[in-house]
Amino acid sequence: MSTNHITKVAIVGAGGRSGGAMTAELLKTGKHTVTAITRQDSTSPLPEGVKVAKVNYDDQSTLVDALKGQDALIITMGTQAPADTQLKLIRAAAEAGVKWICPNEWGPDSANPDLCKDVSLFAHASGPRDEIKKLGKSSYLAVVCGFWYEWSLAITDSYGFDFANKTVTFFDDGETKTNTSTWPQVGRAVAGLLSLPITAEGGDQERCLDHFRDQMVYISSFTVSQHDMLASVLRVSGDKESDWTIKKEGAEERYKAAAEAMKKGDRLAYVRTMYTRVFYADDSGNYGKTKGLANEFLGLPEENIDEATKIAMDRAKGNPYA
Helix, strand or coil: CCCCCCCEEEEECCCCHHHHHHHHHHHHHCCCEEEEEEECCCCCCCCCCCEEEEECCCCHHHHHHHHCCCCEEEECCCCCCCCCHHHHHHHHHHHHCCCEEECCCCCCCCCCHHHHHHCHHHHHCHHHHHHHHHHCCCEEEEEECCEEHHHHCCCHHHHCEECCCCEEEEECCCCCCEEEECHHHHHHHHHHHHCCCCCCCCCCCCCCHHHHCCEEEECCCEEECHHHHHHHHHHHHCCCHHHCEEEEECHHHHHHHHHHHHHCCCCCHHHHHHHHHCCCCCCCCCHHHHCCCCCCCCCCCCCCHHHHHHHHHHHHCCCCCC
């Protein structure tokens, strides 16, 4: 990097919901050239304005070539991606001289030891961060955003809302707060983060990427309980609370039941374990309270939860996994 700013950004998953939001916000700044890293046989549409680099994940040289000259690499990929894909990218980035990596975090606080003990997906997130530090060529910026609000609210096994049957299952009393984020907010956070000077300029010694080097970056759209979510649903739908059936289930009991169901082959039970665990009364899901948020630092706006709730409710009318 010849300047004190990141200008060239490569992103894996630029055509996805989260990656697409990040790409759009990076391009909106006018400060970045964005290159989408895609498989050679991919036909997925990509945002207008990105460059494209085709790669073969079984040929590391193609990854290295695609990443040469890039200042930063953003990795977004689904849980179904091969386990070694992210490590291949990290090793290629080190070989190519990429200085900054945003690993595939984008979820609850994977630096929380209690969460990691109970949910394997969160525990595995430390592996890529450790690999980046071991290679010693790049630094990571691990963005923690909680679960995606528009995605999670639409799925019954996630935040407990069954829109088709107007039923909600509260974990414990439904009052436990958790941090959750929208796709656009995370896009803005990444764009804001990668637009910071690398080293401090002027009198503010914290307003730079060095301040976040090899750190978790905590951001959020909403700090809400299930009760808060239901209140938003009622405002959006015009329903009364009496129109809904409200059930209650102990969070720890729900988690244990889901863990047992997993052993019997219930594939959705793992989703229930993840989501239920962030609603424990230990504030493990409320990292804004325990760790603090970088929202103000990054200039993130306050969002209207009802607008995000409407998006989730519309998604629930079709296939919420699509």
